[in-house]
Every structure is written in C-alpha cells, then in structure tokens.
Amino acid sequence: MDIYLPIADLPVNVFLVFAMGTAVGFISGMFGIGGGFLMTPLLIFIGVSPAVSVATVAAHITASSFSGALTYWRRRAIDLPLAFVLLIGGLTGTAIGVWLFGVLRALGQLDLFIALAYVVLLCSVGGLMVAESVRATLRAHRDRNKTVPARPPGGHTWVHGLPLKARFKQSRLYVSILPVLAIGGTMGFLGAVMGIGGGFILVPMLIYILHVPTNVVIGTSMVLTLVTMGGATIMHAATNHLVDALLALLLMVGGVIGAQFGAQAGQKMRSEWLRLLLGLLVLAVGLRFAVNLFVTPGEIFSFRVMEGGR
Template identity: 55%
Template sequence: MELYLPIAELPMNVFILIGMGAAIGFLSGMFGVGGGFLLTPLLIFSGISPAVAVASVSSQIVANSASGMLAYIRKKTVDFKLGSFLLVSGIAGSGLGVLVYSLLLKVGQLDLVIALCYVGFLGTIGALMLVESTRALIAQKRGTQLPVKRPGQHGWMQKLPLRVRFERSRLYISVFPVIGLGVMIGFLGALLGIGGGFIMVPALIYLLRVPTTIVIGTTLMQTLGTMAFTTLMQASANQTVDVILGLCLMVGGVVGAQFGARVGQSLRGETLRLLLGLLVLAVGVRFAVDLIVTPTEIYSLSGTGGAS
C-alpha cells in the first residue's frame, strides 16, 4: 500500500514506515533511549532527504516523550526543578540549532554536515559505550567490582560558582554544567533529529551524579519541551516536517516499544549497554562508508529546499 509523503515528495509503503517505527520503538523500549539517533539515519538510508528526516523525527520523539513522561510523573521520579533548568537551556540550544540548520539548508551543505556529525558523534559515543560495557562484563566475570561514584560527588564542579540545590536529586551544584548540558542537547536535537536521551542519561548519571531513579523521567521532561519547540520551529521556518511520515512512525513506535520494554527487562544492564554501543557504532560506520564509497550516480540534480 503506497502512501505519498507530501513534504518528502516521494511515495513509500505505509507498512514499511510503520515497520520502521515499530523496529525503532522496540529498540527504544529495550534500551531505554528515544531512538531518534537510529530512526533518522534509517530514514536517510531509505531515500528520504536528511532535511525532512531530521525535522519529521522530531514530531515522533515528542509523542514518545510525552507518553513516557506521564508514566514517570505517576511514579514521582521527575525532578521538575532540574528539568526546568535543562528545559529552558535546551530551548535556547534548539533555537540555535534550527538557525544553523536553516543556514546550512540555504547553502546546500546540510546533508554533508549531518553525515559528518553522525560519523564523529555516533562513532565516539558507540566506542566509549563499547569500552565501558566490556570492562563491566569482564569485571563481572572475574568477580571484581568497578569503583562507583555516589550521587553528590562532583569533583571539579564543586569549585564552580552559582550553585543551586536540587532537593529531589539530592544535588547542590553550579548551574553552569546544567545549562551547558541543556544547550548542547537542544542544539544537537534540532540539527540532527535526536532526542538526546542516549547522551543526557549517561551525562546526568556520570557527570552530575543524579540518582538513576530520577534520571530518565527528568530527561524525558527536557526532551519533550525541546523537541516540541524544535518541531514548531522546523515547521514554520523551514517547512520540512512531514506530518504523514511522523504519524506512521508514531503508530509503529508505540507498539514496538511495548515489546522492547519486556525484552529489556530480562537482560542485564551491562549486556544492554554493550548491545547499544555496538548498534550506535554500526550506524556511525554506515555513514562513514556512504561518505567514502563512490555513489552509483556521480552527478545528480537537486535543489536546496527541504524536500529535495
């Protein structure tokens, strides 16, 4: 069943689109991440322009984040004060990201920049996750335990000014690393079409030492606000949000996430991080291969619009 995507300007099988959403939803539910960093490349590899893929995935991330955040609010595991700092700074970063996105779109360099960012970004994150999870698995097999820093131990951050107390997370830290983290995630989310959860979650745990029980709900609060803002900005400023594409991905994502969550609960944390690291690294390598290998059609005609 073919479905025409008006903004992407190409027909695609509706079941393939729903299947993509379900596959990424399954991985999201299993690994506890938003999945935008996997869904955006998958759409690009399927023939959808990077401009439309990045903008349309933002709408799907909003729906997933809203659903997840409601569940964590009911569990009372959201630090609204910390989330507010991350949200406000994230919106500022998203605005900057949309501005850079628009400039790159006008000069015709958006596709190249997105590919290069995914190669460097996912390659680095994937390699770090792979190393960390492998060390944990080896230590577990040997019966040793890696040193774990407890919440509240921040090292160099204790010396920074303008410290604020976040009672729910049991933190008393400077607002500068919090704001910096929010701006960075918001910027990357707007430019690359990622929710940023796979960066925000480990950053809050290992950098700010936020208790693990608070991290995911607080991250979803920031992701929901920044990606909703990004979607509105992309739709109004660049007209690159394909609503039909986003709806198909949402339907599949909701179903797939339920099955993924069940599978994820049966796996060890170290195993999940190892699998996720391999997956992230594989996507980065795929982008690198596409940049190096000579394309089938060396010369092609394309405009600089969002749907080219």
C-alpha cells in the same frame, strides 16, 4: 502499498515505514532510549532528505516522550527545578540549532553537515559504549565473588566547584547551574540539528557529571526531551516547513507497538549485554554513514529541482 509523502515529496511503502517504526520502537523499549539516533539515519537511507528526516523525527520523539514524561510525573520522579534550568539551556540550544539548520540549508551544506555530525557522534559514543561494556563484562567475571560499592551520587568533582550554585532538593544536589545550562544547551542543539532526543547521551551526563540520582534522572531527562524536541518541531515547521505529519504518524503507530515488545525483551537480558548491543548498534549506524560519505556512489551526477522552480 505505496503512499505519497507531501513534505518529503516521494512515495514510500507503508509497510516498510511501519516496520521501521516498529523496529526502532522495539529497540527503544529494550534499551530505554528515544531511538531518534537510529530513526533519522533509516529515513535518510530509504531516500527521505536529511532535512525532512530531522524535522519529522523531532515530531515523532515529541509524541513518544510525552507518555513517558507523564508516567514519571505521576510517580513524582521528576526534579522540576533541575528540569527548569535544563530547559533554559535546552531551548536556547534548540533555537541556535534551528537557526544553523536554516543557514546550512540555504548554503546547500546541510546534508554534509548532518552526515558528518552523525559519523563523529555515533562512532565516538558507540566506541566508548562498546569499550565500557566489555570492561564491565570482564570485571564482572573477574570479581564475580566480590562486592564493589557503587559511587555515591553525592560525590564531588571539579564541576561541583563552579560558581552560581543552586540547590536541587529532590536530587540532593548543590551544584552550579553553569554545567546544567551547558548540558541542556548541548542536547537542545543536537536535537534541532540531528533529530535525536539524546537520551542515550543525556542520562549518562546527568549521572556521571552532575551525579543526579537514578530514581529521578530518566523522568527529568524526558521532560527536557519533550520540551526541546517539541520546540524544535514547531520551529522547523514554522521556519523551514519540513515536518511531514503523515510520515511521523506512521512511525508513531509502529513505535508504540514495538516499544511494548522491546520492554519485555529488555527485562530478560543482563545490563552489560544490553549496553554492549546498544554500543554495537550505535557504532554500526555511524560506520554506515562514514561509508556513504567516502565511497563513490554508483551515479556520480544527479538532477534535483530547486525550491521556487529555479
């Protein structure tokens, strides 16, 4: 059964879109990530324009991250001062990303930029995740009977020597706000331009760069994702008019259902295998984008109606 998407300006199969939402929700629940890095490419692959895909997935991530952020709020597992500083950088990065989005769209280079950004980001992150998970698996087999102490969250690196320090009591950190602003700005920019919540990047950055404790890192990252992606949705809707609410609704319904089953499946797998599967998935999507960029299409020429009837 097909349904017409008014903003995307094309008919799509309802069951296909629902299945996509369910599949991405399953993966999100299994790996504990937002899934925007996968949803945006899937929409592009079925014919939705990259611009509409990015803006609509931003709305989808906003809705899906709201319930998660609310849950962690009730558990008091959010460092609000840290989240506030992240949001200052995040909203700034989001505004810059939406501005660049509009500029590239006006120049006709937006599709190419999004594709290149996905190739670079996903291939890099996917390759690093696969390599790290393989090393962890081999190390686990080699040191099966040994106990390796975990690196304490209070350890110090060059980041902790930067000026303009602030104290974040719940995270037990005394660190410069400069890297916090930089991390927030980077994630806001990526969310606005690529339509990804960035949890699979943000959480490791908070843990390994700032040494935020794991008991507050997920809830704090969800607050950043919620506000930045919500801001990106509003900005895209107001300036670019690209948010397809009907498409976002179909994806949300499927995503909520799939996430429940994914969470149950993820609890039954070892963490090393989960990271390996996620890395392979991220790498596969990046390679698919690379193939689309460099392989000559079957139809070299195409016709497209320009905005304003020109």
